[in-house]
Amino acid sequence: MSIPEATIARLPVYLRALTSLADRGIDTISSGSLAEAAGVNSAQLRKDLSYLGSYGTRGVGYDVEYLRFQIGREVGSTNEWPVIIVGLGNLGTALAKYSGFTSRGFRIVAMVDPSPALIGKRINGVAITDLADLEEVVPRTGAVIAVLATPAEAAQAVADRLVYLGVTSILNFAATVLAVPDGVNVRKVDLGQELQILAYHEQRKSDDVPREPAGTFLIEQGGSRP
Amino acid sequence: MSIPEATIARLPVYLRALTSLADRGIDTISSGSLAEAAGVNSAQLRKDLSYLGSYGTRGVGYDVEYLRFQIGREVGSTNEWPVIIVGLGNLGTALAKYSGFTSRGFRIVAMVDPSPALIGKRINGVAITDLADLEEVVPRTGAVIAVLATPAEAAQAVADRLVYLGVTSILNFAATVLAVPDGVNVRKVDLGQELQILAYHEQRKSDDVPREPAGTFLIEQGGSRP
DNA sequence: TTATGTGAAAGCGTTCACAGCC
DNA sequence: GGCTGTGAACGCTTTCACATAA
Numbered sequence: 250m251s252i253p254e255a256t257i258a259r260l261p262v263y264l265r266a267l268t269s270l271a272d273r274g275i276d277t278i279s280s281g282s283l284a285e286a287a288g289v290n291s292a293q294l295r296k297d298l299s300y301l302g303s304y305g306t307r308g309v310g311y312d313v314e315y316l317r318f319q320i321g322r323e324v325g326s327t328n329e330w331p332v333i334i335v336g337l338g339n340l341g342t343a344l345a346k347y348s349g350f351t352s353r354g355f356r357i358v359a360m361v362d363p364s365p366a367l368i369g370k371r372i373n374g375v376a377i378t379d380l381a382d383l384e385e386v387v388p389r390t391g392a393v394i395a396v397l398a399t400p401a402e403a404a405q406a407v408a409d410r411l412v413y414l415g416v417t418s419i420l421n422f423a424a425t426v427l428a429v430p431d432g433v434n435v436r437k438v439d440l441g442q443e444l445q446i447l448a449y450h451e452q453r454k455s456d457d458v459p460r461e462p463a464g465t466f467l468i469e470q471g472g473s474r475p
Numbered sequence: 476m477s478i479p480e481a482t483i484a485r486l487p488v489y490l491r492a493l494t495s496l497a498d499r500g501i502d503t504i505s506s507g508s509l510a511e512a513a514g515v516n517s518a519q520l521r522k523d524l525s526y527l528g529s530y531g532t533r534g535v536g537y538d539v540e541y542l543r544f545q546i547g548r549e550v551g552s553t554n555e556w557p558v559i560i561v562g563l564g565n566l567g568t569a570l571a572k573y574s575g576f577t578s579r580g581f582r583i584v585a586m587v588d589p590s591p592a593l594i595g596k597r598i599n600g601v602a603i604t605d606l607a608d609l610e611e612v613v614p615r616t617g618a619v620i621a622v623l624a625t626p627a628e629a630a631q632a633v634a635d636r637l638v639y640l641g642v643t644s645i646l647n648f649a650a651t652v653l654a655v656p657d658g659v660n661v662r663k664v665d666l667g668q669e670l671q672i673l674a675y676h677e678q679r680k681s682d683d684v685p686r687e688p689a690g691t692f693l694i695e696q697g698g699s700r701p
Numbered sequence: 702t703t704a705t706g707t708g709a710a711a712g713c714g715t716t717c718a719c720a721g722c723c
Numbered sequence: 724g725g726c727t728g729t730g731a732a733c734g735c736t737t738t739c740a741c742a743t744a745a
Contacts (some may be wrong), residue, residue: 253713253714254713254714255713255714255715256714257672257675257676258668258672260671260675261665261667261668261671261672262652262665262668264671265650265668266652279725279726279727280726280727280728281726286652287652288652288654290715290716292715292716292717292718293714293715293716295726295727295728295729296714296715296716296728296729298727298728299727299728299729303727303728305726305727305728306722306723306726306727307721307722307723307725307726307727307728308722308723308724308725308726308727309723309725309726309727310725310726310727311727323675324671324674324675324678325671325674325675325677325678326671326674330670330674330677332670339568339569339572339573340569340573342565342569343565343566343568343569344666346565347565347566347666347667349650349665349666349667350666350667350670352667353667353670353671354671354674355667355670355674393677394670394673394674394677396670417677417680418673418674418676418677419673420666420669420670420673424491424575426488426492426512426513426514428514432680434673434676434677436669436672436673438664438666438669439487439488439575440570440573440575440576440646440664441487441573441575441576441578441579441581442484442487442488442491443646443662443664444556444558444576444579444581444620444622444646445486445487445490445550445551445552445579445580446483446484446487446662447620447644447645447646447660447662448550448551448552448556448580448581448620448644449483449486449549449550449551450644450660451551451556451619451620451643451644451660452550452551454643454658479735479736480735480736481735481736481737482736505703505704505705506704506705506706507704516737516738517704518737518738518739518740519736519737519738521704521705521706521707522706522707522736522737522738524705524706525705525706525707529705529706531704531705531706532704532705532744532745533703533704533705533706533743533744533745534702534703534704534705534744534745535703535704535705535745536703536704536705537705
């Protein structure tokens with residue numbers, strides 16, 4: 250009886266909505282209102298919560314604090330997770346400064362990069378370490394979650410080292426598919442890809458005119474059948 | 476006969492894999508090898524491609540350049556999409572400098588932010604404009620795709636203005652659920668959420684010991700049933 | 702013989718609709 | 724009366740397995 254992946258991916262959304270409600274002093278909420286705040290269907294919200302247990306009261310709704318605690322416990326945000334960031338280019342640096350990590354139960358315990366220009370520089374009180382010292386940094390900090398923000402070419406090699414050192418969760422911003430052993434979780438965030446998905450739909454919006462036959466279009470555009 | 480969403484989300488992955496293959500001088504590839512490069516099952520790859528047309532050769536495989544052109548056309552990367560970035564904090568600035576947008580057929584045509592400290596500053600030759608001038612900037616640049624990297628509190632108000640100005644695709648980095656009218660596509664990237672999903676699985680990995688009854692745990696941890 | 706393209710089957714995820722409980 | 728919790732129905736996605744074509 251395990252929780253479906255799709256549900257797990259929504260738990261953080263519920264958590265944030267609940268935090269926002271709590272901040273506004275609301276202490277009880279119905280599935281309908283919470284669903285609206287989270288941007289999902291109310292049946293879906295109830296089904297999702299039912300995988301965790303029966304935390305609501307029929308005829309009333311959910312106690313905001315209590316539900317928040319329960320989901321938080323499930324997601325693992327009751328303890329603070331140490332996180333290591335690898336690669337401190339533009340994106341890595343922005344991530345290191347990003348408050349959304351800290352506010353959600355994560356602490357950046359180390360940042361590593363091979364560039365001499367960056368090593369020693371401090372961000373939020375933590376100094377950037379040489380990538381060459383990764384084998385010392387990971388065991389020392391005990392991080393099992395890593396954020397990969399290296400160039401695509403370097404990502405796999407770094408991932409291999411991280412996994413060898415005991416990292417079992419990787420958030421990958423590098424534009425490459427990582428190969429990792431079973432038991433290691435990877436989530437990929439590809440920013441260019443997100444825009445491409447939007448562009449696909451954009452293109453369709455202009456295309457209410459029926460499309461030209463592919464063959465004709467092809468020749469005009471220079472794509473040649475092999 | 477339209478293409479399933481799940482397939483659309485994978486097309487950019489295939490595109491990147493094909494580009495990488497082309498760069499390495501490979502001109503023909505089988506579904507098995509391409510699937511491996513893209514990190515998916517080969518049956519899935521074939522089914523996905525079958526929605527676009529019959530671009531392979533039985534007994535041989537796919538012509539890399541030709542397939543790349545076909546997927547590119549489908550995704551809309553044959554033309555260059557103008558994109559506007561709203562919010563140039565750490566994350567917005569990193570996105571403005573991010574090469575992955577430009578290399579995939581997008582061009583940052585405007586950047587807006589309300590902060591006087593940022594207005595006028597140039598990134599990649601484009602100057603940051605005052606958010607107050609949004610009503611002038613969007614029509615002038617013709618952007619229909621926007622990247623939102625504002626604080627959560629500001630996101631909805633900015634989104635409303637963008638939509639009113641004709642933006643129909645939003646990539647939302649703000650930690651909030653956006654309400655938009657039908658016909659507008661929103662993709663949300665929530666970095667904290669991604670880490671939380673990883674943390675969920677991390678927590679399970681340590682939990683091979685059967686869990687304590689929820690009630691007991693609750694009292695110890697201070698969560699109180701209403 | 703080899704590898705694509707695709708119906709059919711299996712597996713997931715979402716939504717419906719209502720029984721159960723406050 | 725009102726709202727949760729959930730089996731059942733539905734729809735989408737993935738995988739299988741093989742006919743089809745080079």
